[in-house]
Amino acid sequence: MRKAIFVGIVTLATTFGSYAQDLEQVKKTIDAEKFSEARKSLKNLVSTAPDKGRNYFYLGQVYLALEKQDSAKIYFEKGKGVKDAGHLNYIGLAHVDLIYGNKTSAQNNIAMAMQNAKKKDTEEQIFIARAYLNQENPEYSKAIEAGKKGIASDPKSALAYLALGDAYFADKNTNDAYAAYRNAYDLDNTLLRAKLQLAMITRNARAYNESIKAINEVITMDPNYGPAHRELAETYFAWGYNETAKYQENTAKALEEYRKYMSLTDTSVDSRMRYADFLIITKDWKALEAEATMIQKMDKVNPRIYRYLGYAYIETGRPDAAIQAFNEFFAKADKRKIKGRDYLYLAKAKLASAMDANGVITNKTKFDESVVDLQKAAELDTKLSVEFSEIGVKLYKQKAYFEAAKLLDLAIKNPASKSFALDNYYYGNCILFGSIDKTPEQKATLTVEFEKANAAYAEVIKASPKTQDAYLNKGKLNRVHGTDASKLLAVADYEGYVKVVTEKGEAELSKEAVKKNLLDAYQFIGSSYAATDKVKAIAAFEEAKKLDPTNKYVSESLEVLKK
Template sequence: MKNMSSKIVGVATGLVFIGSSVFAQSLADAKKAIDAEQYQKAKSMLKNLTATQSTKDENFFYLGWVYLEQEYVDSAKATFTKGLAANPKSALNYAGLGAVALANKDQAGAQTNFNQALSLAGKDSKPYQYVGESYLLGDKPDGAAAVAVLTKGVAVNAKDPDLYVSLGDAYRSQLKNTEAVTAYQNALNLNPKLAAAKVSTGVVWRQANNWEESEKEFKDALAIDPNFGPAYREWAETDIRWAQKVPAQASAKVNEAVEQYRKFLSLTDNSVESRLRYADFLYQAGKFKELQEEATALSKMPNANLRAYRYLGYAGYENADYTTANTALNTWLTKADPKRVIPYDYYYLGRIQLKAKDTTAALQTFEKTVQLDTTMGDLYADIAKIYYAKRQFVKAGDNYAQYVSKSNKATLNDYFSEGFSYYFAYGDQLSSKATPKPVADTMLLVKADSAFSHIQSKLTTPNTMVTLYRARLYDLKEKDRNNIVGYAKPFYEKLIEYTTAKPTPTEADKKNLAEAYAYLGAYAEYKEKDAAKASENYTKAREADPTNRPALDYFKRKGGAAAKGK
């Protein structure tokens, strides 16, 4: 009996052990690990579940979803396909394939798979949730599409708190903060222990620059679950935003952010993916020394994730280690899947090429960057400067025009550069020795004058330099001094008015003044046929600048007493 009893105890113990093992490997626990961003742990559990419960399509879906979260799109697609092999009517796995199609910029394929997912969903709200979340993945979320499908999901099952969290995220992507907070509160009403809803509410307050309220929500989430890592991550990213907006607290908040992020890492599996996200955080925090150290370590790991080279390239540039930066970025750009390359990769490559004084390569790279992302308006200034240095003034002007229209950093000096470029472009065309001689494009003068007049409209006092160049560009319209029209006359008169009002004109002012008087002299001589007035203006030109060529030529033509200034 004793032996039998021992065997029974042994069997019972074994059953308890097996039961605990199965519980530890349950889908619910895997989903909890996903929510906590413990992706390696979740993958391990889900791989086990797909092997031991290979007929359950849900196991394949959540494994595929983890791959998507980590940007392993091909692995995700293969896993969703296995899920459909396990159950050809798996709505979730169709939703997953739709998400893969979106990641691959295949809108038609995405819509086909999403439609199939929702047609098979029935009363299950989860396919609606994940179709909605699919629209929120990547750099350019489609919040409107997500809201539309998630709202349909709520109609199917208004008791699913996770659905409301996803709906809140969709509204948040559209900056509809009131609607987002309402959705998160609906989720909490259904499940007051839902830490994710608290964290997401904190992110909304961060978007509104309400740092204290944001911080409170993260603390509330950690009160619900002290080990909920995403709360620390979002808290860290809030501290960074706080530091950027409130310079007086910047240093303290950046250091606090780094500490919060380390807590997040300690609560995840510290996987390569988590460390890559940490690298992204270090970039946002401006911690480039630490970023280069982390990226270097990641790049030396066996089968290193190629994204490590992106961060190594960025950090190397910011740390003035241009050789390392160039090697790393070229490794990333030549080996990474083209779909994973972003415009900022080329932005940094172009910056590195500029440092190497390879302006031709930098120009090609920058132009490729703005083609990929036309919102990167700041780059147009770099492109314009390169073209200007190459004396390709039309292209320089065009790119300055793009810069002032698309960048919020443009100053009046940039408008001046735009005007200068078009002005010189016209002058080059006018003096071209090419055969056949090009017809000078007067629209260039119109564009130049538009830029100069914009500057003057923004100034409370007249600017003599702007007035001078408006006069000069109108002077360029004159075909022949013998048939002078007087386009530039009002501008040169204004220039004289502004300059003579100065208490102590500079030498440059005097030369410009002489230029203005010489023009008026020519106008009086050739247009008005007023010899006395012409002589008076040329005399004033010579007095302002004894070297003024038009004045000297005039008196040389007249000879005698006039030549001696009498």
């Protein structure tokens, strides 16, 4: 969210301010993403010109860019009563409301702002657009509507087109976003943000060479334009992430460009934390630990430091230190700023602490705590399902079946996951293999697990009807369950297996493993129909006899059925 917020701040000061001389320099500082410097300058302006509402408003916007909503709100509250452009601060308050999900209050604050707006309300509409855009659940249509109103108010406003472009871009409407950015740049060819955003559209299409070329054109126009180096860093990383062969080379280039970005912006705590965030993305854990340690020397109270240390410690093999760091983070952080990934990494640390050197779970309490943390992670971010899947599959391969099932159960809560079908298959297998040796009394306590495993196999079959092992293992599961109802399900499952492998033809039927499974399936089907449908029972045993003519059980069953 941070990036999109400060995009909207660019050059507005000189466009709308009656005291442009002071804000002109602040504008350049903000556009260069030197937020600490901008904050100091704006605090000075608030002190020396307390009657100017835009001073408070832009200071609040800088705090929003730094994700310090409470500090932003303080200045918006102070600025809303100022006579000169104080009404803008109501839009700032609306933005804070939207971030915290207070939509009714946001609407009221926007209404208050518009009551005092002039007929030409381009500036207001631009920031209204950004408020709708830069929140946890963006309201794209409202952002687009506000952007269009800003253009209607001033058709020559490059900034209004920039805001509209950002709204379209966030809504994945690249054609209209491109047109809006192009219009913005045509209206003001000093607006490097617009040209940079055009390169971002190219990057999103994975045309990385073209995107890098376009970003370098911006750098040629202004070699000291820090944001271009940041975008270049992110482009190199995206290229490496999506093309494994280029990962090492391009990640190194990405880090080099990000360090250049840092040198062109500032080395404040806020800037260093942005760098730390990028180190997490690039998974440079040793560098993250070093950076977090440096930040800690500069700011001993910021809870984000403990997040960085926790991430670094678990990835460098120190789970107990990671647990301690995360405990500090959770105790001190604003609960609204805790992410699903924070709980995920705490869970990873506890899970690692719960295992011995061979990966065997030796501390059940720590393991159970890790599952609780993973559940919290899933509640906050369903996209983390791939992480739950990886941990679950690792436990599955170590034959910790019921433990793995708890993790995979979280993974399959996200049907949009790319591994959804496979995760369901592993979940079903966990219950099957974990319950085979259980006593009848123990199986009786697993009714819910058997039902969920059946449903999991059904999802696999739904996604891939030709996956024969899903039918086979579902049949085995229902035999292991052993109730009258589950045995009936097993018959249908085995019949499904027979149908699928038969349709695949001789190449499949000739495989020894398939022959063995078919023999087992036909014997179960035959024995299940023996008391209710002799014709089907005989047919099944006849097929079994073809596979194993010397099988005593099959021969004796046929003899009895044909009397």
